[in-house]
Amino acid sequence: MDLRERIDTSRMSPYQWSIIGMCVLLNALDGFDVLAMAFTANGVTKEFGLTGSELGVLLSAGLVGMAIGSLCLAPMADIIGRRPMILAAVGAAGAGMLLAATAADMVQLGIWRLLTGLGVGCILACTNVIASEYSSKQRRGLSIGIYTAGYGVGATLGGAAAVYLQSQYGWRSVFVFGGISTLSILVLLLFVLPESVDFLVTKRPRNVLDRLNRIARKTGHPGLTSLQDVIASPRKKTNPISDLMSPANRRSTLLLWLAFFTTMFGFYFVNSWTPRLLVSAGMTESQGITGGLMLTLGGIFGAVLYGMVATRWNSKIVLVVFTVLSAIMMAVFISAASVLMLAFGAGVLVGVLINGCIAGLYTLAPSLYPASVRSTGVGWGIGIGIGRIGAIIAPLITGALLDASWSAVQLYLAVGAVVVISAVAVGMIRSKEPVTKDASVEELSGV
Numbered sequence: 001m002d003l004r005e006r007i008d009t010s011r012m013s014p015y016q017w018s019i020i021g022m023c024v025l026l027n028a029l030d031g032f033d034v035l036a037m038a039f040t041a042n043g044v045t046k047e048f049g050l051t052g053s054e055l056g057v058l059l060s061a062g063l064v065g066m067a068i069g070s071l072c073l074a075p076m077a078d079i080i081g082r083r084p085m086i087l088a089a090v091g092a093a094g095a096g097m098l099l100a101a102t103a104a105d106m107v108q109l110g111i112w113r114l115l116t117g118l119g120v121g122c123i124l125a126c127t128n129v130i131a132s133e134y135s136s137k138q139r140r141g142l143s144i145g146i147y148t149a150g151y152g153v154g155a156t157l158g159g160a161a162a163v164y165l166q167s168q169y170g171w172r173s174v175f176v177f178g179g180i181s182t183l184s185i186l187v188l189l190l191f192v193l194p195e196s197v198d199f200l201v202t203k204r205p206r207n208v209l210d211r212l213n214r215i216a217r218k219t220g221h222p223g224l225t226s227l228q229d230v231i232a233s234p235r236k237k238t239n240p241i242s243d244l245m246s247p248a249n250r251r252s253t254l255l256l257w258l259a260f261f262t263t264m265f266g267f268y269f270v271n272s273w274t275p276r277l278l279v280s281a282g283m284t285e286s287q288g289i290t291g292g293l294m295l296t297l298g299g300i301f302g303a304v305l306y307g308m309v310a311t312r313w314n315s316k317i318v319l320v321v322f323t324v325l326s327a328i329m330m331a332v333f334i335s336a337a338s339v340l341m342l343a344f345g346a347g348v349l350v351g352v353l354i355n356g357c358i359a360g361l362y363t364l365a366p367s368l369y370p371a372s373v374r375s376t377g378v379g380w381g382i383g384i385g386i387g388r389i390g391a392i393i394a395p396l397i398t399g400a401l402l403d404a405s406w407s408a409v410q411l412y413l414a415v416g417a418v419v420v421i422s423a424v425a426v427g428m429i430r431s432k433e434p435v436t437k438d439a440s441v442e443e444l445s446g447v
Contacts, residue, residue, distance in 0.1 A: 003212055004197055006221045008137045015218040016134045022192050023131040023147045025185055026086070026123050028154025029093060032181070033062055033120055035159040035296065036097075036174050037113065038272050039289065043171035048106045056399025059272050061110040063392040065096075065117020066124070073122040078373065081203075082126045082196040089126070090186045093119030098179030101172040132366040133196050134219075141315055141363050145307020148359035152299030152351065155271065159293055194218070243373045252368045253377070255429045256361075262422040263323065263357050265390035269415045270295055270330065270350060272395045277408040281337040294344045298351025306356035310363065316426060319360030323423040326353035327416040334412035357422070364429070 007016075037044075037059055045055055069089065077085040096116030103109035128147070135143035158178070165173040194215055200208050244253045274295055278288035310318050333346040369377035398411060 002201075003216055003221060004201060006216075007134065007197065007219060010136060010221070012134075012136050012139055012143075013218070013220045015220075018192060019134045019194065020131055020143050020146055022189060023127040024150035024153070025188075026090070026127045027147055027150030028158070029090075029182055029185070030066075030120050030124060031151040031154030031156075031296065031299075032158030032162075032178055033093075033097075033116060033154075035155045035271070035292070036162050036178055037062060038275060038292065039159055039162040040166055040171035040174050041276060043166055044109070047171070048109075050106065052399040052402045053396075054106060054399075056395045056397075058106065058110055058113065059395035059399075060392045061113035062117035062120070063268065063395070065114040065119075066121030067117075067389060067392060068114075069118040069121025069123075070125045071121075073118065073125075077122075077126050077129075078199070079203075081199050082130055083193055085122055086126045086130075086193060087186065087189060089119040089122035090182060090189060091119070092116075093123065094179050094182035094186060095119075096179075097175050097182055101175040101179070128362050129366055130193075130196055132363075133198055134194075138311070141310035142304075142307035144363040145303045145305070145310070145356075145359045148303035148306075148355060148362055149300050151358070152296050152301075152303065152355055155296035156293060156300060159289075159296055163289060244369075244377055249369065249373075249377070252429055255425045256365060256368060256377075259422045259425040259429070260361055260365075261390035262418050262425070263354075263361060263390070265394045266326070266330070266415050266419040266422075267354050267358060268391040269394040269398060269411075270354060273398050273411075274347075277334070277411065278337060278343075280402075281334065281408040283337060283340075283343075287340065291344060291347050294347035295351040295354075298348035298353075299355035300351075302352035302355035303359035305352060306359040307363070310360070315360065315363060316429065319357065319364065320423045320427050322353050322356040322360060323419060323426065326350065326357055327419040327423075329353055330412050330416040330419070334409050337408070354419075357419075360426075364426070368429070 041055055041059070044050065044058065048054075050058070073085065073089065093116050096112050096114075096119060100109055100112040100116065103112060128144070131143055131147040132140060161177060162174045165177055195211060197212065197215060200212055200215075243249060271292075275288040275292040278291040283291065306318065306322060329346060329350045333343060333350050336342040336346050365377065394415070401411060
């Protein structure tokens with residue numbers, strides 16, 4: 001077997017789990033980034049005198065950058081490599097966060113949020129691929145679930161930090177903290193993050209055999225004696241973007257885009273607007289922030305729960321169930337706003353389910369494409385309309401509808417209906433990889 005097959009079929013080594021850990025940290029950047037803007041929304045609104053629509057633009061600015069990063073930068077990872085693109089993207093995200101703290105008006109803040117989003121969008125597309133490729137088939141669902149849980153960790157811890165920092169030092173300190181944390185992770189990545197095995201095998205850059213052998217040793221596999229042990233077929237020149245619409249990929253691509261669009265619409269709606277909408281539904285400002293933290297707290301467990309369930313049952317069916325239940329719980333959550341503890345409990349369940357949906361899509365997407373277009377396929381799925389367009393327009397539409405006197409209940413019910421569409425799209429996707437079962441309780445306990 002070649003190295004790719006060995007990784008797919010063998011028990012995961014500590015080094016592989018450390019790679020998953022690095023990806024978790026990077027995904028936490030997304031969680032912190034979204035919640036930092038959501039929790040500083042009141043401070044920014046007061047300082048710059050913003051309307052609901054203008055705040056919606058700021059909330060979407062980072063998401064626009066993430067869309068562009070996934071769409072335009074992630075495909076470059078299929079050309080120059082995942083590792084260099086991740087390192088450059090983390091640097092850009094850190095710089096954007098630090099510069100946001102210097103913004104003198106809404107326009108400047110929007111520009112720096114855009115830069116941060118560029119980096120985060122590229123990071124998400126590339127790290128999802130890395131996490132998938134360094135996981136065994138048996139543990140891929142669980143690994144991606146743990147990876148996706150990084151969002152909830154970053155959102156919960158970062159959100160709590162944002163509340164404290166803002167109360168003590170003002171909203172700008174939140175972005176200073178985010179920038180320093182991001183650049184600190186960059187230093188760690190320089191020593192830990194490897195290149196994608198599939199990229200090395202497909203592109204065969206200089207010293208490819210030595211690089212593959214270093215990875216083989218770290219993952220506990222025998223070294224390779226020649227490139228014939230790696231891949232027998234010659235390299236083919238392909239256009240990754242056009243390949244997404246080839247006859248073999250077109251159906252999966254379009255349905256995946258629709259699923260990402262509708263799921264991310266709901267995901268970023270609840271994560272961006274929940275604190276503000278809970279206040280409009282009758283809670284105090286501190287209770288609204290607590291409600292937002294309940295969502296992110298549930299998100300930490302939701303992604304891992306999806307991964308564990310998906311190791312035992314058909315992962316696509318599990319994703320459909322999570323999606324339908326998340327739409328139902330959105331309606332329950334906002335309807336229970338007048339009963340504090342019930343609302344907080346429902347908020348945790350919304351977080352569990354909607355984050356499980358994201359974990360499911362992140363697990364499904366890489367399996368639909370060959371290695372030569374995998375980063376492009378995942379990047380475009382996360383990036384445009386496909387996912388980030390849904391993420392971008394959710395805050396914009398919400399702000400406009402609030403200005404048009406829509407109630408919080410009406411908004412949540414409408415978004416729940418949008419999320420149901422994702423369940424239909426996922427159900428129509430034809431999976432290209434067999435579903436694997438969990439091997440044993442003993443191996444799970446060794447994670």
